[in-house]
Amino acid sequence: MAIKYIPEPFRIKMVETIKMLTPEEREQKIAEAKYNLFNLRGEDCYIDLLTDSGTNAMSQEQWAGVMRGDEAYAGANSYFKLVEAGQDIFGYKHIQPVHQGRAAEKVLFGLLMGEGKFSISNMHFDTTRAHVELAGARAIDCVVAEAGDPSIRAPFKGNMDLEKLEQIINERGAENIGLVIMTITNNSAGGQPVSVENVRETSKICKKYGIKFCIDAARYAENAYFVKQREAGYENKSIKEIIKEIFGYADMFTMSAKKDTIVNMGGLLGIKEDDDLFQAIKGRTICFEGFITYGGLSGRDLEALAIGLYEGLDENYLRYRIGQMEYLASRLDDAGIAYQAPVGGHGVFIDARAMFPHIPYYEFPGQALAIELYKEAGIRTCDIGSYMLGNDPDTGKQLEAEFDFTRLAIPRRVYTQAHIDVMADALIAIKERASSIKGYRITWEPPVLRHFQAHLAPLDK
Ligand code: F0G
Numbered sequence: 001m002a003i004k005y006i007p008e009p010f011r012i013k014m015v016e017t018i019k020m021l022t023p024e025e026r027e028q029k030i031a032e033a034k035y036n037l038f039n040l041r042g043e044d045c046y047i048d049l050l051t052d053s054g055t056n057a058m059s060q061e062q063w064a065g066v067m068r069g070d071e072a073y074a075g076a077n078s079y080f081k082l083v084e085a086g087q088d089i090f091g092y093k094h095i096q097p098v099h100q101g102r103a104a105e106k107v108l109f110g111l112l113m114g115e116g117k118f119s120i121s122n123m124h125f126d127t128t129r130a131h132v133e134l135a136g137a138r139a140i141d142c143v144v145a146e147a148g149d150p151s152i153r154a155p156f157k158g159n160m161d162l163e164k165l166e167q168i169i170n171e172r173g174a175e176n177i178g179l180v181i182m183t184i185t186n187n188s189a190g191g192q193p194v195s196v197e198n199v200r201e202t203s204k205i206c207k208k209y210g211i212k213f214c215i216d217a218a219r220y221a222e223n224a225y226f227v228k229q230r231e232a233g234y235e236n237k238s239i240k241e242i243i244k245e246i247f248g249y250a251d252m253f254t255m256s257a258k259k260d261t262i263v264n265m266g267g268l269l270g271i272k273e274d275d276d277l278f279q280a281i282k283g284r285t286i287c288f289e290g291f292i293t294y295g296g297l298s299g300r301d302l303e304a305l306a307i308g309l310y311e312g313l314d315e316n317y318l319r320y321r322i323g324q325m326e327y328l329a330s331r332l333d334d335a336g337i338a339y340q341a342p343v344g345g346h347g348v349f350i351d352a353r354a355m356f357p358h359i360p361y362y363e364f365p366g367q368a369l370a371i372e373l374y375k376e377a378g379i380r381t382c383d384i385g386s387y388m389l390g391n392d393p394d395t396g397k398q399l400e401a402e403f404d405f406t407r408l409a410i411p412r413r414v415y416t417q418a419h420i421d422v423m424a425d426a427l428i429a430i431k432e433r434a435s436s437i438k439g440y441r442i443t444w445e446p447p448v449l450r451h452f453q454a455h456l457a458p459l460d461k
Contacts, residue, residue: 101256191344
């Protein structure tokens with residue numbers, strides 16, 4: 001029996017019409033898109049779950065903030081409001097706005113990484129990995145083993161494997177580790193949370209070896225909500241207190257603000273206390289993003305972001321938000337559809353290998369399910385698996401991802417229970433004809449981040 005859906009803690013003031021194409025039209029659109037869902041037009045998708053990034057619905061307070069945005073090139077009010085909000089929530093001395101998460105990575109990584117260096121993370125997001133590689137270094141993932149088994153229900157499947165972390169540091173040499181990065185929540189492992197204890201222990205290891213510790217903070221508020229629900233000793237702490245403690249263990253953070261701060265564009269870089277590093281960051285920000293008091297954003301974006309930083313911490317909102325995922329997951333449980341369990345914070349990651357045991361990783365089961373969801377119900381999702389992972393940068397060989405997921409990333413405050421039911425019904429219909437679904441091959445691919453642009457073709461056997 002599906003669990004109760006937690007009613008939305010808001011009402012709707014403005015609507016956007018969406019349309020459903022016919023099955024024949026969808027077949028044609030996806031073929032024209034070369035079976036790459038990034039090539040579809042947004043208007044051809046009935047429910048767009050490609051990402052939870054920048055697809056959020058802003059509140060009336062944020063829209064009012066847009067009107068108040070101060071567009072001064074230097075020293076805008078909106079900048080100071082944002083910096084004060086960041087200092088208040090994270091407890092860091094330096095807060096630098098940038099235009100999105102990967103911009104923060106670009107500005108920071110070039111200062112800490114280069115040829116012969118390594119970055120170790122509980123899991124690098126794809127752009128994070130790309131920026132490590134562009135800086136000349138190599139990225140090593142170090143997530144706990146239970147993350148690799150979607151059927152194991154553990155409370156903190158996003159955690160760093162602490163033993164393995166120390167082993168990698170010793171093997172590669174502490175002086176060669178540019179950065180240890182903790183991604184909260186762990187997106188690539190299925191939006192899985194990381195415990196405060198695991199952050200604390202990782203921080204101790206970094207201190208022991210003199211390595212800098214960075215948080216990839218895209219979904220820090222959802223992570224804090226899970227901590228409050230699941231970690232002993234945190235049930236009576238506020239979301240803000242939990243966040244302060246987590247960030248207190250790190251030296252710096254990069255953040256895509258397009259997720260938990262519920263805006264459409266923005267990013268942040270935070271430095272706890274290192275004035276020299278921040279000085280260098282300011283120089284690179286001016287080169288890559290624009291003057292330090294706007295960092296690639298309009299004043300109105302800075303203002304909406306400052307407001308969103310607080311809205312994202314509201315517990316009523318977080319209960320509904322995580323409740324939406326739990327409702328969808330419970331419908332999948334009823335239907336025997338496997339996903340990364342327990343469900344994560346920003347979406348449901350369907351175990352495409354379990355759905356299509358006859359499709360090997362190099363024929364991209366996660367992508368096959370994403371295409372099928374579009375054909376079935378006009379739902380746009382994406383592969384988080386071998387198709388996304390790509391080829392080894394040194395050998396050029398297709399890598400086998402730890403898992404092959406199809407991610408239904410749920411935009412914040414956008415879809416209703418009825419939409420969630422459409423998602424569940426579509427997955428159930430696909431499961432019924434799963435054995436007839438074929439894999440795909442790549443007919444063209446660019447050298448980096450290929451999944452955004454590659455062309456595919458269906459296999460006929
Ligand atoms: N880190 C994590 C954990 C992310 O999930 C993302 C983006 C980034 C960094 C990069 O941030 O997009 O603002 O430049 N994730 C989006 C997603 C795109 O769909 O998961 P960005």
